[in-house]
Amino acid sequence: xxxxxxxxxxxxxxxxxxxxxxxxxxxxxxxxxxxxxxxxxxxxxxxxxxxxxxxxxxxxxxxxxxxxxxxxxxxxxxxxxxxxxxxxxxxxxxxxxxxxxxxxxxxxxxxxxxxxxxxxxxxxxxxxxxxxxxxxxxxxxxxxxxxxxxxxxxxxxxxxxxxxxxxxxxxxxxxxxxxxxxxxxxxxxxxxxxxxxxxxxxxxxxxxxxxxxxxxxxxxxxxxxxxxxxxxxxxxxxxxxxxxxxxxxxxxxxxxxxxxxxxxxxxxxxxxxxxxxxxxxxxxxxxxxxxxxxxxxxxxxxxxxxxxxxxxxxxxxxxxxxxxxxxxxxxxxxxxxxxxxxxxxxxxxxxxxxxxxxxxxxxxxxxxxxxxxxxxxxxxxxxx
Amino acid sequence: xxxxxxxxxxxxxxxxxxxxxxxxxxxxxxxxxxxxxxxxxxxxxxxxxxxxxxxxxxxxxxxxxxxxxxxxxxxxxx
Numbered sequence: 001x002x003x004x005x006x007x008x009x010x011x012x013x014x015x016x017x018x019x020x021x022x023x024x025x026x027x028x029x030x031x032x033x034x035x036x037x038x039x040x041x042x043x044x045x046x047x048x049x050x051x052x053x054x055x056x057x058x059x060x061x062x063x064x065x066x067x068x069x070x071x072x073x074x075x076x077x078x079x080x081x082x083x084x085x086x087x088x089x090x091x092x093x094x095x096x097x098x099x100x101x102x103x104x105x106x107x108x109x110x111x112x113x114x115x116x117x118x119x120x121x122x123x124x125x126x127x128x129x130x131x132x133x134x135x136x137x138x139x140x141x142x143x144x145x146x147x148x149x150x151x152x153x154x155x156x157x158x159x160x161x162x163x164x165x166x167x168x169x170x171x172x173x174x175x176x177x178x179x180x181x182x183x184x185x186x187x188x189x190x191x192x193x194x195x196x197x198x199x200x201x202x203x204x205x206x207x208x209x210x211x212x213x214x215x216x217x218x219x220x221x222x223x224x225x226x227x228x229x230x231x232x233x234x235x236x237x238x239x240x241x242x243x244x245x246x247x248x249x250x251x252x253x254x255x256x257x258x259x260x261x262x263x264x265x266x267x268x269x270x271x272x273x274x275x276x277x278x279x280x281x282x283x284x285x286x287x288x289x290x291x292x293x294x295x296x297x298x299x300x301x302x303x304x305x306x307x308x309x310x311x312x313x314x315x316x317x318x319x320x321x322x323x324x325x326x327x328x329x330x331x332x333x334x335x336x337x338x339x340x341x342x343x344x345x346x347x348x349x350x351x352x353x354x355x356x357x358x359x360x361x362x363x364x365x366x367x368x369x370x371x372x373x374x375x376x377x378x379x380x381x382x383x384x
Numbered sequence: 385x386x387x388x389x390x391x392x393x394x395x396x397x398x399x400x401x402x403x404x405x406x407x408x409x410x411x412x413x414x415x416x417x418x419x420x421x422x423x424x425x426x427x428x429x430x431x432x433x434x435x436x437x438x439x440x441x442x443x444x445x446x447x448x449x450x451x452x453x454x455x456x457x458x459x460x461x462x
Binding site for chain 2: 059091092106107109110111112114119313318343344349371
């Protein structure tokens with residue numbers, strides 16, 4: 001299968017890119033891991049439809065990308081595209097504390113995703129903890145689904161949130177609307193969970209709260225692995241792009257969270273620009289300060305990096321505890337000696353954690369991008 | 385609504401439910417044992433963390449959060 005443009009990720013950025021590219025009679029492939037388009041934020045109910053004429057490949061995992069460009073997938077073999085748009089989104093930053101591996105502790109967006117895929121939470125006591133605007137949105141969605149939201153803990157002190165909101169009055173109606181859906185739910189700022197044990201969350205400051213589910217998200221980590229595999233330059237952990245969303249690799253564009261955490265509006269603007277640029281249309285310039293202001297407002301308190309005890313697991317795939325990692329100076333050495341980051345998630349969860357707790361940075365990304373059956377790597381089906 | 389089985393126990397699920405949601409909804413919290421034997425269940429809900437791996441119709445290491453339920457599915461926690 002050959003396309004003019006292949007878009008990785010059918011979230012807001014990918015859908016906006018598909019819409020823009022579809023305005024030109026380009027052949028466009030839109031590829032996503034998930035069952036439906038919409039990404040994590042619109043999961044299953046996208047506000048931009050997959051444009052007619054765009055080929056949508058749901059539940060399709062791209063496990064390798066080669067220059068030129070060739071995309072290797074589990075379910076559709078090899079695909080070729082002249083230009084690539086990476087709209088790979090973000091994942092949650094999860095931070096370890098005693099008890100964080102116990103079933104019942106979820107990512108905040110993770111629990112929301114499970115609810116959207118049919119998990120009943122009616123009557124369940126849920127605490128939403130961590131940092132960022134996502135927490136309030138998740139809490140509101142959980143309450144709408146019938147959960148008893150027993151509290152939201154936001155690590156940022158209130159004194160930093162208020163000036164941020166004041167600078168972006170356009171976001172205020174949304175903030176107030178969410179808050180109105182959470183009447184009676186405590187919003188504890190400058191607070192975070194320090195322990196989860198036997199259904200009891202202990203918060204910084206000593207308060208304990210009984211919960212059925214604890215949903216934690218400390219911000220977002222950009223999914224830059226596909227871009228790194230293609231050799232795209234990163235800048236401060238994000239994919240570097242020009243004013244047309246083009247990366248350092250000609251013909252590879254990137255849109256949405258991988259270029260800077262900015263949420264829905266930025267993703268839509270980025271996607272529009274990337275889709276237009278990849279098909280030779282004029283592009284509108286970007287606005288940029290929101291990404292920096294959001295990161296500054298929700299900057300993580302370094303005390304969050306001291307919650308794990310020596311026996312607390314950091315690498316969940318290989319069960320490597322913090323105390324086991326302490327003697328090592330950097331990621332590669334620790335991987336070789338302890339298997340930290342060598343399991344099936346390929347360091348997607350523990351890599352950002354060791355960055356926060358130990359100052360390590362993961363080096364190059366290796367193929368395959370996701371675990372695949374060994375037989376698939378040898379099949380003729382991967383020849384275009 | 386249709387039926388599937390997890391570890392031999394019948395579960396009734398609605399159309400459009402992921403395997404992870406169906407199991408959690410049925411009270412299953414331990415989806416797999418970690419390499420040192422700890423109980424683990426879904427975490428990220430979006431196919432990244434690999435904590436929700438179960439065996440589905442004899443195929444191991446399937447992501448429960450990224451797999452939709454089908455009638456007659458045989459799921460085994462690990």
